[in-house]
Amino acid sequence: MLLTVWKLQQEAYGRAILRGVQSALVREVAAGAVYATLDRLEQKNLMESRLEAGTEARAGRPRRYYRLTAAGIRALNESKAALEQVWRGAEWPLESKT
Amino acid sequence: MTLPAPPGWLERLLILSLSARDRETISGDLLEEYREEQVPRRGSLRANVWYVRQSVSFLSTRSFGGPPMKAALTWMAVLTAAAGVWLIVMEHALKHAGYAGRMGIATFIVVESLATLLFVALGRRSILRGLVLVGAVTVGLLGVSAIKGILGARHFEGFVLLIGSALVAQSLLTIAVVVRARREKTL
Numbered sequence: 264m265l266l267t268v269w270k271l272q273q274e275a276y277g278r279a280i281l282r283g284v285q286s287a288l289v290r291e292v293a294a295g296a297v298y299a300t301l302d303r304l305e306q307k308n309l310m311e312s313r314l315e316a317g318t319e320a321r322a323g324r325p326r327r328y329y330r331l332t333a334a335g336i337r338a339l340n341e342s343k344a345a346l347e348q349v350w351r352g353a354e355w356p357l358e359s360k361t
Numbered sequence: 362m363t364l365p366a367p368p369g370w371l372e373r374l375l376i377l378s379l380s381a382r383d384r385e386t387i388s389g390d391l392l393e394e395y396r397e398e399q400v401p402r403r404g405s406l407r408a409n410v411w412y413v414r415q416s417v418s419f420l421s422t423r424s425f426g427g428p429p430m431k432a433a434l435t436w437m438a439v440l441t442a443a444a445g446v447w448l449i450v451m452e453h454a455l456k457h458a459g460y461a462g463r464m465g466i467a468t469f470i471v472v473e474s475l476a477t478l479l480f481v482a483l484g485r486r487s488i489l490r491g492l493v494l495v496g497a498v499t500v501g502l503l504g505v506s507a508i509k510g511i512l513g514a515r516h517f518e519g520f521v522l523l524i525g526s527a528l529v530a531q532s533l534l535t536i537a538v539v540v541r542a543r544r545e546k547t548l
Contacts, residue, residue: 276390277386277387277390278390278391278393278394281390281394282394293414293415293418294387294390294391294415294418294419295415295417295418295419296418298383298387298419314386317385317389318393319364320364320392320393320396320397321389321390321392321393322389322392324385324386324388324389324392325385325386325389326386326389326390327383327386
């Protein structure tokens, strides 16, 4: 989720994030789950949001744009480092040893 | 030209399930996706089915198992733990036939309630989550059994109905909160 928001940069609003997560996971994701996660990440101060005016396609309803905070970027870097640490020493792609 | 829109009642239902902060933004996101992607790609009927699915996902991930339910579960677990302790004390004092078995059941209720409180406090711990879930189902069955028993008994005892109902409510609340914790973990 954090990576999707970071990748979208200035375009990271709810619908774009939902589509980004679906595209990354290659499956349809329930919108409720995505927005609940956004809420949680914002409560943890990993993200912050602001409102901007809506378009005609959304009946003028505002868009909520998200961006990572410094803590969010740090968390993303730490998660990447942890993943690399876990994979260290394993050659990709994995092959069966039998 | 009129832009396509999901049924009005459906949109109102979605808006009702959202917090005041998110009402405009989230319903706007879904309307935008409905108009620009779902209707052109799937047609109106299947786009409406998509909209229903998304709306239901808010009921299940936001209200269901959210902070209000956690608070209700906390209070319910405190109540059933207290009721369990009271039952243990009463059974021990009165020593009616079969009291040891009933004390065992009351002890189980106390332990399950305390484990539930610990789960709510600590959050997503997989081992605790599994234990609490199994305990919740057992406690729910105990509650149903107590309610059935007292409704068919000659002498109606209100406290049994009250404790039985509390156990069923605690069981349902626990399942809702555990399911939500599991969903949150998948993203």
